[in-house]
Amino acid sequence: KNEVEQxxxxxxxxxxxxxxxxxxxxxxxxxxxxxxxxxxxxxxxxFMLSSGKKKHGRLIATINIQxxxxxxxxxxxxxxxxxxxICAVDHTDKLIFGTGTRLQVFP
Amino acid sequence: xxxxxxxxxxxxxxxxxxxxxMCHQTWSHSYMFWYRQDLGHxxxxxxxxxxxxxxxxxxxxxxxxxxxxxxxxxxLTLESATRxxxxxxxxxxxxxxxxxxxxxGDGTRLSIL
Numbered sequence: 001k002n003e004v005e006q007x008x009x010x011x012x013x014x015x016x017x018x019x020x021x022x023x024x025x026x027x028x029x030x031x032x033x034x035x036x037x038x039x040x041x042x043x044x045x046x047f048m049l050s051s052g053k054k055k056h057g058r059l060i061a062t063i064n065i066q067x068x069x070x071x072x073x074x075x076x077x078x079x080x081x082x083x084x085x086i087c088a089v090d091h092t093d094k095l096i097f098g099t100g101t102r103l104q105v106f107p
Numbered sequence: 108x109x110x111x112x113x114x115x116x117x118x119x120x121x122x123x124x125x126x127x128x129m130c131h132q133t134w135s136h137s138y139m140f141w142y143r144q145d146l147g148h149x150x151x152x153x154x155x156x157x158x159x160x161x162x163x164x165x166x167x168x169x170x171x172x173x174x175x176x177x178x179x180x181x182x183l184t185l186e187s188a189t190r191x192x193x194x195x196x197x198x199x200x201x202x203x204x205x206x207x208x209x210x211x212g213d214g215t216r217l218s219i220l
Contacts, residue, residue: 030205043150043197043211050206086149090205093138093157094165099149 003027006087006098013105019074021101023087026068033095034061034072035086043086046072077105110134113198113212120188121220128183128215130198138201139181140209141165141173143194150197156181157204188219 004025013019023032034046047054047061049070054061058077063070074081082105087098111132120126130139141153152165154173162173170192172184181200185192198212 033208035211042213043199045208045210048206048208088150093204094140094152094155095150095209097150099147 002098003091003096004087004089004098006085006101008101009099011101011103013077013103015078015105015107017077017105019077019081019103019105021072021085021087021103023070023072023098024068025070025087025089025096027089027091027096029089029091031090032063032070033088033090034070035088037084037086037100039083041083046085074103077103079105079107081105111198111200111210111212113196113215115215116213117216119218119220122188122190124188126185126188126217128185128196128198128217130181130183130212132179132181132200132210134200134202134210135178136200136202136210137178138203139175140199140201141171141181141183142197142199143167143192144197144214145194153183153196190219193217193219 007022031050033048037043058075060073084100084102086100088095114129140155142150151167156162156175159178196215199209201207201209
């Protein structure tokens with residue numbers, strides 16, 4: 001069993017829809033990261049959080065430490081949000097990654 | 108503000124050849140990492156370094172060698188490339204041990220024929 005599990009693996013949405021991507025982990029962590037990777041592109045850090053909730057534009061990330069679960073929400077999705085979203089957890093001094101959620105948003 | 112740069116961006120080589128991927132960061136970050144990204148596996152840690160002259164194995168170190176003689180550079184060498192090492196390689200850095208964002212390079216797409 002992977003230490004970091006993401007769901008769903010693939011997600012298709014119409015422009016304007018509200019998107020939720022989930023991440024569960026089974027190890028002790030000091031922080032959780034959400035990353036974004038566009039097709040053929042580099043990897044960008046979206047959020048790092050250790051408690052509560054963070055918001056940046058249309059993106060919201062939440063974490064529940066007791067339940068070992070985090071969610072990434074995208075409000076009013078847009079085709080430019082199409083990317084792979086990766087959850088990663090800080091465990092000891094390294095990151096453990098989920099396998100990513102591929103999001104496609106159609107106009 | 109160069110940040111973190113990888114070179115080359117693309118490389119094609121043959122099995123048995125030695126190839127070195129370069130990674131350079133301008134932030135004086137303590138930690139640097141090398142990952143490979145393959146379909147179905149996500150990002151896997153090859154090696155990492157906590158400081159100059161300190162390196163540690165990650166999840167998939169076999170067939171790779173690293174060094175870190177200077178804080179800003181962290182080259183990754185495939186001593187005798189194999190087809191299974193065809194992958195996209197990402198270098199990353201972070202300021203300190205944890206609770207810091209990691210900054211990724213643009214990646215090197217390596218094909219071994």
